Amino acid sequence: MTSTEKTPEFSFRNITRRFRSSSDKEFVALESVSLDIDSGSFVCFIGPSGCGKTTLLNMSAGLLSPSDGAVHFRGEPLSGVNTGVGFITQHDNLLPWRTVEKNIGIALEIEKVPRAERRRRVAEVIELVGLKGFAHQYPSQLSGGMQKRASLARGLVYGPSTLLMDEPFGALDAQLRFAMQNELLRIWERDRKTIIFVTHDLDEAILLADKIVVFGTRPGRVVHVEDVPLERPREFAELRLSPVYGEIWERLWKLLENSEETP
Ligand SMILES: Nc1ncnc2c1ncn2[C@@H]1O[C@H](COP(=O)(O)OP(=O)(O)OP(=O)(O)O)[C@@H](O)[C@H]1O
Numbered sequence: 001m002t003s004t005e006k007t008p009e010f011s012f013r014n015i016t017r018r019f020r021s022s023s024d025k026e027f028v029a030l031e032s033v034s035l036d037i038d039s040g041s042f043v044c045f046i047g048p049s050g051c052g053k054t055t056l057l058n059m060s061a062g063l064l065s066p067s068d069g070a071v072h073f074r075g076e077p078l079s080g081v082n083t084g085v086g087f088i089t090q091h092d093n094l095l096p097w098r099t100v101e102k103n104i105g106i107a108l109e110i111e112k113v114p115r116a117e118r119r120r121r122v123a124e125v126i127e128l129v130g131l132k133g134f135a136h137q138y139p140s141q142l143s144g145g146m147q148k149r150a151s152l153a154r155g156l157v158y159g160p161s162t163l164l165m166d167e168p169f170g171a172l173d174a175q176l177r178f179a180m181q182n183e184l185l186r187i188w189e190r191d192r193k194t195i196i197f198v199t200h201d202l203d204e205a206i207l208l209a210d211k212i213v214v215f216g217t218r219p220g221r222v223v224h225v226e227d228v229p230l231e232r233p234r235e236f237a238e239l240r241l242s243p244v245y246g247e248i249w250e251r252l253w254k255l256l257e258n259s260e261e262t263p
Pocket residue numbers: 019020021029047048049050051052053054055056220
């Protein structure tokens with residue numbers, strides 16, 4: 001790498017991950033994945049069920065190690081839990097007995113961040129995700145979209161350089177999903193954190209990403225990486241009419257259709 005090139009946020013180097021199935025047979029969940037994720041970029045992972053997308057996210061978070069190969073985070077080999085990432089899953093996992101404010105601040109409490117600083121940082125992310133006025137509500141008092149906002153705030157509060165998002169909006173209805181996609185883009189355009197976002201929805205991937213990584217199955221592997229050169233800020237209604245959008249959509253759709261075939 002020359003001195004002018006930036007160190008990637010993540011560098012996956014020839015990653016293979018094997019698991020044991022319920023019948024105790026070893027199988028390859030992810031094979032020979034080599035991929036760089038640029039710092040500050042928005043990357044979507046897309047592919048059929050079981051192709052290893054979550055496995056790769058778990059490795060990025062340091063919750064799982066590769067059987068072969070290595071994950072480098074900001075130039076350093078990753079070993080152990082990656083404290084530089086916020087992880088947001090499909091299920092919000094908000095604790096029902098804690099208020100919004102206390103749910104969001106939980107990581108700071110664990111880190112023993114002093115109370116005044118904790119309050120300040122929690123208030124800042126609450127404002128950022130548009131939950132001002134709801135700090136003292138309990139999760140059951142929030143709408144689905146507000147719960148998403150709360151889990152987004154919880155992922156942001158300790159200032160990670162990357163957000164790992166595993167189908168975060170999968171369970172939302174179309175309108176709410178659209179609102180949350182726009183909200184996420186607004187926050188990303190403000191902070192330019194690196195985002196790795198797993199989705200099954202091709203439109204969502206093209207709307208959000210700078211780069212789309214397409215996975216295939218049996219074994220899980222990367223079959224294609226697509227750069228998305230569409231201008232930002234992106235307006236979905238206009239975007240869908242653009243020829244570039246249509247070309248990307250068709251190319252990736254075909255790949256996804258074929259991605260479940262054994263190579
Ligand atoms: N801890 C584990 N033990 C055994 N097998 C596992 C484990 N974690 C994942 N797998 C298997 O590895 C394969 C890849 O799983 P993974 O969850 O990464 O896929 P995915 O692409 O995220 O799927 P989906 O889109 O359905 O969430 C699947 O066959 C899954 O059953």
